[in-house]
Amino acid sequence: MRISVIGGGYVGLVSSVCLAELGHSVNLIEIDDGKVAYINSGRPTIFEEGLEEMLAKHINCNLKASSDFNSVLVSDITFICVGTPSSSNGSADLSMIKSASISIGYALRGSEKYHVIATKSTVPPGTTQDVVMPLVLKESCLKKQNIGFVMNPEFLREGRAIHDFMRPDRIVIGSDDRKAGDLVETAYSGLNAPIVRTGLTAAEMVKYASNAFLATKISFSNEIGNICKKLSIDVYEVMNGVGLDHRINPHFLNAGVGFGGSCFPKDVSALIHLAECLREDPILLRSVMKINDLQPKRLVDLLEKRIGSLRGKRVAVLGLAFKDNTDDIRDSRSINVILDLIKRGVHIAAYDPKANDSMHSIIPDIDYCHSAAEALNAADACLVMTEWPQFNSLDKEFDLMKSRVIIEGRRILSCNYSEGICW
Template identity: 50%
Template sequence: MEICIVGTGYVGLSASVGFASKGNSVTCVDIDKEKVEKINQGEPPIYEKGMEKLLNEALDQELLKATTDLETAVEKATIIFITVGTPMKEDGSIDLSKVKQAAEDVGKALKEKDDYTVVTVKSTVVPRTTRDEIIPILEKKSGKDAGKDFGVCMNPEFLREGKALSDFLDPDRIVIGELDEKSGKLLENLCKDFDSPILRMGLSSAEMVKYASNSFLANKISFINEIGNICKKLEIDVYEVAEAMGHDERISPRFLRAGAGYGGSCFPKDVRALIAKSKDISYEPELLESGVSLNEDQPLKMLELLKEHLGGLEGKTVGVLGLAFKPGTDDIRESPALDVVNVLLEENVEVKAYDPKAMDNFRERFPDVEYCDSAEEVLDSDAALILTDWGEFGDLDYSGKVIIDGRRLEKAEEEADVYEGICW
C-alpha cells in the first residue's frame, strides 16, 4: 500500500520504518531539509534501538524515502498519517498549531486528488479534536466532504521511547477511530500484517484511549511512589511490598518501581492536557491533579536527603548519574534531572554529570554543568545522585561514596559508604 507520513519524529519515523518493513511503500514528509537528507542517507535523526538497521534495509529495498514535497506524497498515497508533535502550552493545555498546519497542508493537496484517501491522525490530540478541529480544516482546504470524498481515522500511538520501533512492530493493540466504516476498514486492512488485536471505535473514543492509558500508568507510578514515601517513614521496604502487590493479576508488577518519578514526552504532557480538557468541560479531575503534584515533588526529596548527609549544599560538589528521563533514550523532556540540577545550581553547588546519550541535549539547557567523559568521574564528588538507571551504572565501584539513589541500584546499595534511597 502507498503510505504518506507527515512528520518524522519518534512516532513518524517509527511508523515509516515499521510500515516499510511490512512491504508497504512509504514516503515520509518533513519541512526540515536536514532531517530529510539524513533519513535518505540512512542516518536516523533520533536515537532509537534498531532504527538505523531497519531504515537502511527499507532504503535499500526502495520502500521508503523522505521528502519535503507533501503534495506529491499525498497524490500517490492511499493512507496519510499526520504524526506531528502536539506540545504542551504553559497552562498545560495542548498546542494544536502543528497538527492544524499539517491538516491545512494535507487538505490543500487533497483538493487536486481524485482517488479516495484516508487521512489518519496519529498525533496525540484530546478528545473531539479530530471531529471538531481537523475535519473542518480538511474539508475547507480540500473543498471535499469527509466520509464521502475522503476518509478520516484516528489511530493513537502507544510507543515507549527507547522501544518505539519494537512497540510499533509488536503492539499490544491497534486502536482505530473511524469517521465511517469505509475509512476504518481501509486502515484495518493496512494493519492486518501486525499480530495484534484491532479495536475499531469512534474518533473521540480512540483519542481518549491514549489519554486514559497514559494517565493511568502515570498515576500508577505516583501511587507506588507515595506508598514508598510512607514506607520509608515506617522503615518498610517498598520493593518487597510492590513485589507482593504485583502477583495480584488485577494489579500486575509493571510500573510499580518506586523512585524519582516519571518524565518524558508523553506522561507529563498527556496528563496535564487531560486535566486542562476536563476543566474546559467544567470537571475538576482531582485524582489526576494529585498525581501530577506528587510526581513534581518526588525528585526534590533527593535534595532533602542530600542536605542531611552533607550538612548543607553550598560549595559542595555533587555528581549526577543519568540525565535522560529513562534509559535507552537521549530525551530529557520532563526528566527529574532538570529540576534537581536547577536547584543544585541555585544552591551554588558544583555539578558534575554523566549520561551515555543525553549530555548534548542537557548541555543546551545547562551549559555551566561539568559534563564528564565517564560515570567514574562523576563519583569523584562529595556525593552523587542516581537519576536514571542505565545498565552501565551497575558496573561502577561505589565503595567509599555517598549515594542518594532515585532508581534502586542494588550495587550502589551494597557498596556505598553512605547510601540513602529516595523512598526506601
C-alpha cells in the first residue's frame, strides 16, 4: 500500500518508520527542509529507543522524506500527524491541522482514485468532521464519494513508541463510511490487536478520554502520596496493594512530582476547554491539573525544609526530560523546579543522559554536566526528577556531595538514604 504521512515530528516519524516496517511504501512529508535532509540521511530528529536502527533499515528503500505534497496524489492513505499545541486559553491550536488539510486538498485536485485521509493528530471531538473534511473537499474540488475520512488516534508512549506501534493494546478506527475504515484497517494487517470501530467523533473522544484518565490516575496517586507522607506511610506499598485489584490495575499509580510531556497537560487542558464551551463544569479534570501544578512546589518546599535557606546553595538536578528514554522536555516537571530554584538564588548543576541540549535551549544559564557524578560534586542537595534506569546504580557518587540530602521526585534510586516527595 502507498501511504503519505504529513508531519515529521514525534508521531509522524515513528508512524512512518513503523508503517514501512509493515511493508508499505511510505512518503513522509515535512515542511522543514533541514529535518527532511536529516531523516533522508538516516538520522532521526528525536531520540527514541530503536528508532535510528529502524529508520536506517527503511530510508531510501520503502521510506523517504520530502517537503512537497506530490506523493499524496498517488497514495492510498494520507495520515495527518501534525502538532496540536495548547493555545493561550487552553484549547487545542488547530492551525497546523488546517494548513495540512488545505495542502492535502490542493494536492488531490484532478485525482480519479479513491483516497482516504486519516487524522492521527490528537484533536478535539468534531475536528475531522467539521475542520478537516470541509477544507479538503473545498481545496480538492472533489465530491465526497471520492474521499474517505478516518480518525485513527495514536497511543504511543515516548521512550516506548516503537513497541507500542508494533504491539498495540488496541487500534481505534473512526470513520464516516465503512470503505474508508476498512482501508485503514488493512494498513495494520499483521499486527495482533483488537480493532475498535467507531464514528469519527467518538474516536477523537477515545483519545482525549484515555489521556485524561491516565492523568487522573497519576494525580490521584500523588494526592494519596501527599497524605501518606504526613502519616509516614510508603505510598508505593499502598499503591501496590491498590493496583492488584483487577478493576484498577497497577499502571500509572506511581506517585511523584507529577506528569509532563507533549500529551497529558495539553490534552487535559483542551478537554477542560471543550467541556466549558459545552457549558459543562469539568470539576474533576480541573482538580487533576491543579494537583499536578502544585507537586513541583512541594518538592522545592521539602528541599528548603531540609537544608534551610536555598540562596547560594548548590543543588544537583538529575533528570531533565519529562520521563526516561526520551530527550523530550515539553512540560517537564524539571522546568518548573529549576525556574523556582533560580528565583530563590540557587546554583544549579544539571544532568540528563539525553536532554541536556534540549533544556539548554530554554534555560541556558545553569551548569550542564556530563555525568551524574559531576553534578553531585560539592552539592548541598540533590533532586532526582526523571526515572532514568542508570540512576538506579548511583551510590558512591553521592559521597561527592557536601551534604547527603537527596530527594526523589521519581522513585528510582536503590540507596536507602534518599527521601521521596510523597513517601
